[in-house]
Amino acid sequence: MANFSVDGLDEFMLSMQQVAELPDDVIDDMLNAGADVAAEAQRKEAAAVLRGEYATGTTALSIKKGKVKLHRDGYRVIYVTPTGTRKRGKRKISKTRNAEIAFVNEFGVPHRGIPARPFISTANEKSAAATTAAQAAVYNKFLESKNL
Secondary structure (H helix, E strand, O other): OOOOOOOOHHHHHHHHHHHHOOOHHHHHHHHHHHHHHHHHHHHHHHHHHOOOOOOOOHHHHOEEEOOOEEOOOOOEEOOEEEOOEEOOOOOOOOOEEHHHHHHHHHHOEHHHOEOOOOHHHHHHHHOHHHHHHHHHHHHHHHHHHOOO
16 A cells, blocks of 8 residues: 655645735835836936937936835835926926926827827836846745745
């Protein structure tokens, strides 16, 4: 008669349960790692694309990652957006948000003759693999801490 013996199955089951219930701090670290890569890629693409008479580099420099937030649907998110305001054109009093300037550059304004210069979507597409790799590195570190 054959005997079957398993050693360590209980520990493995506990580890798999812990992996399935990924802690919030690991999720936050993964989001931050991905956001760092995406923000840098967006800044570089903005600096490369937004050239010309009105490009000062301010839009590229204003792209920053935010803090991790809990979405109303229950999942965690982090936003990478242009922040701040600046004077633009001949306006002396009012300021324009850098996010508005980035939006106009990204999508253009056809009826005003402003062409679309999609630097954000282009940067996100180009950096998708690097962003995923940065997040996977954080996740692998978590798995190694559980001896998996």
